[in-house]
Amino acid sequence: MQNLSLMLLPVLATQKGAGASLIKPLGHHELLLVLVQLSLLLLVARGLGEFMRRINQPPVVGELLAGVLLGPSLFGLLFPDLQAHIFPKSQEQSDLLSVISWLGVLFLLIVTGLETDLKLILRKGKTALLISLGGIIVPFITGFGLGWLLPDSFLADPEKRLVFSLFIATAMSISAVPVIAKVLMDLNLIRRDIGQVTLAAGMTDDTIGWILLSVVSGLASSGKFDFGTIFHSVSAAVLFLGIAFTIGRNIVDQILRWVDDYVGGIAASMSVVLVLSLSAAAFTHALGLEAALGAFVLGILAGQSRRFSSEAGHMLEVFTASFLAPIFFAAAGLKVNLLALLVPQTLIFGLIVLAVACIGKFTGAYLGSRVGGLSHWEALAMGSGMNARGAMEIVVATIGLSLGVLNPQMYSIIVMVAIVTSLMAPALLRFTLSKVVMGEEEARRLEQEEQYSRSFIKRIHRILVPTSGGSNIQLAAQLVGYMAHQNQVEVTALYALSDKQPPKKARRTATQVKDTAAEEALACVTEEMQLSADTTLQIKTESGHSKAEVILNEANKNYDLIVLGASEQIRPQKALFNLLVDRVVQEAPCATMVVKSHLPQPQGETCKIAQQQLKNILVPTVGTEYSKNAVEVASTIAAHTGAVVTIVNVINLPQVEYILYEQRSLAPVKEIAEDLLEQQAAIGRNLGADVQTYILQGSSPEKEILKFAQSKQADLIVLGSNIRMVTGRVFFGHRVDAILNKAHCPVAVITGT
CATH class of the missing domain: 3.40.50.620 (HUPs)
Structure with a gap:
């Protein structure tokens, strides 16, 4: 004990000397203020969001207005002392709210990524790309020209006009997929051809927009414009996206698969996606890109994995929509001063910015749509949808303010543009889409999709095939193979073992026999399935208290169908198949298919049958x-x-x-x-x-x-x-x-x- 005390004395002396630099816990008043701020922002944001929903407007508009009303525009005007007390102009207090707001940004981008359908983008690739390019290039050019011509009073640093102009150009180019998707869902148009093209173009627009934002943010962070900085930003973005959509896709899928197999549950699925997304955000931020890009891309990769729980995605979306996103939008609105916008010069230039934003996006999307083969009214509908800025514009504005590219005056103008364009979208889309006539091919596709949505076979994505060999399960495996060639499914072949221990002398021999039997049964069944190269096949040998429990435990891991072979042996008088199959069919958490081959039993438990x-x-x-x-x-x-x-x-x-x-x-x-x-x-x-x-x-x-x-x-x-x-x-x-x-x-x- 004395020796231990002597060893600890130098450590204690060091800590005593550093005592003055110990980090203090969060103060009582600071914690109280942040709790009051969160509760007030959430209450008003959700209330106004629901009100907007009731009058068929995007809830994000109400959530933005909540911050505007709680800021200097109304609350600060009526009760200046109280507003200053609740939302003090303190860097430490502002940082606390900023951390939660940034979590809102990242969670919002994760959820947007989860809902991004890459297959949809590829299916409508040419048209979507043309619309997206038109919807980015034209607004980018007009936005850049606008940034170059705006008076110095709208710039945070007049010496950095080029970076400012590039940032305004990027802000004018962005679209808001969540707002567009919500409007299309409300109008029941999301599966229409025009709805799919609008979403695909919006998703492509957003992806290109985030790359542009990352490049411009890199320029803003470096404080100078040179080709070395541009090359670094572009190459870092290309490198990250290249790795993410090749190696990264498989890594994310394998991680989600492992978690689903060995941990399971909605909480585990949600946690691993958050860990991966936040890590990716940190990685892109370290590369000098925007953290939002990493979160967005990881959301896409997780959403493409068949092992990501849809329930986990729904919970994440609900949590984001009910807490973090309203806090972020309301906090963004706090920085807007409508009184400043009423100053004649600011009002005039604010209306000019709004006009340039709308004209640029409408013109670009319309031209891209016409080149892509869409009709006049379809092109106008595309312009109406792509013009909605909503959440994404606020993210851009927030990043610009934090980097010192935008001053409060210009920040207020961009937030105003986001609110007004989001309010315009529903009415314009309703009017233009009412003029779009549905073709016969589209009607057939929608009818087929409606049937598929109610289809039993189309809801089957994971199939469990327990096996112990024999003609019944071999024929069942052949049928699974036929189904797998028609639908994209994941198949797991399972050999179940019972933990009941044999006598000690026979234990080693019994284990060897079991191992051999498992290998033969699994090899036989997987060979019978003749799965294509793109079908995922897992082979498992699991043990438990009983074979039935092993099968049922595995089936509880989100399988959609269990395929069983009827007993190869004489069944008990009180069982239809045998005790194991009967129990699995009775207690299965999903659909089952039991196959009885009526074929002669081949010699040996796992002798192959002919392909039927x-x-x-x-x-x-x-x-x-x-x-x-x-x-x-x-x-x-x-x-x-x-x-x-x-x-x-x-x-x-x-x-x-x-x-x-x-x-x-x-x-x-x-x-x-x-x-x-x-x-x-x-x-x-x-x-x-x-x-x-x-x-x-x-x-x-x-x-x-x-x-x-x-x-x-x-x-x-x-x-x-x-x-x-x-x-x-x-x-x-x-x-x-x-x-x-x-x-x-x-x-x-x-x-x-």
Whole structure:
């Protein structure tokens, strides 16, 4: 103990000498003020935002006005002492609010990135690029000219007019995708062709705008204009974007995949995206670029990953929209002094800036749209949408003020431009888009998208295939492979082990046998699937208290479908398949598909079966949601294999004593059956399948289906059913049970959640 004291004496002496430089905790008054500021800003911002929503205006406008009203324009005018006490002109107090405002900027850009659809941009690439270039080049030129001609009183530093002009040019070029998207959603136009082109152009515009902003910010930070600074900024931006959209995309996807597999849950998904985004923001800031660019790009990469939880994205969006974004917009509005804008010179030049901003963006977007092949009214609609500045303009203005490029007077003008252009967008879009006529091709696409939005098969993105070998699961794997070729899915092959320990002497041998069996079963199933190179395949061997628990635990990691093979062995009398399969089907958190091959059991547990040639797939239907799911699965398989899908409906003939009465009402029953079959056939044809329909009659539907399947030489029967619980076993109904057990060909039973 004495030796320890002697060792610590030099350390304690050093700390005592440095005692005067210890960092003090946040003072009581400073903390009180920041809490009052946050609560007041949030209350007024959210209140005015909701009011704007009620009158069909973007909420961001109300949130901006909240800060304006709480600043010197109104609150400061009516109660100057109280306003100065709550929002003092203190650097330390301002820094506290600035930190939270900057978090709002970064979170807003992360959410915008999550909602950015790169496929949409690529699909509408040529038109969107032309519109975006027109919407950037023309406003950039007019904005640069405006910055060059403005009086010195509007410049923070007249010696840096070139950098100032470049900053004004960038501010004039930017568009606000969140405002545009919100207006299109409110008008129910977001999936229209014009809506998609507007979004794609806006996203491209924003991406180019952030690169421009990063370059100009780099120039502003260096305090001089030279080609070395420009080269550094441009090369850093190109390097970052190049790494992000090549190696970075895979790294982000792998990290999200690992977190989803080994941690799981919405909180973990949300946390890892925030860590990556803030790290990327720090990285771009260290490169001399704008921190917002890093957050925006990481948001895009996370949004493209299939493993990023949509619930986590929704929570992040809600948190940002309800807290951080309103605080940021309101805090930005605090710096605006409308009284200063009423000064004749400022008012005149403010209106000039607004006019240049609107004319430049409208002209550029219109010309780009016309060159891109859009009509007159579509081009005007593009100009109306792209003219909205909203949130992005405020971010640019905030950055300009923090870098000392903008003075308070010019900052107020740019915020005013953001508010006015955002207010103009909804009314102009409503008017111009009402003149745009929908074409036949667009109508067909929208109808197909509407069907896909309700589709069972299109909602399947992750498939779990537990395996222990055998003909049933091998055939099931073949069916999964066919589905994976039609839809972009991620497949996981799982070999489940039980932790029940064998006797000590046999433990080593048992482990070796298990390892060999797992390798053979997984290799066999993955080979049967014959997945394309762009399909993600994971192979897992997991152990737990029981095999069923292992499968169910894995299934709880956001899978959409579990594909099982029926038991290869003699099943217990009280089970439909076997105890393991029955339990998984009963407790599954998602849809299941159980396949019974009715093929001869090959010698050896995992001996390969032949690739089954599917030419005729039979789907009995009664018009339920479960039957529709079966039609979708069968049609997806048929679209890849070229098989014909035959959909049948059985009219149950009445008992002998009711024949005379029922004969009069059989015709309407047939009409109902025909309508039902036509609806189901349309679903199959939309998925690319060749579909036939038949109406069968008989007193025993299951016998008629089995007889029809044999006469038509069906290669596969796909059934849709709900799960009914009978004495602890899976029960799909007597008809499904009968077809499962007596069919001469393979049977797949689909259950929905």
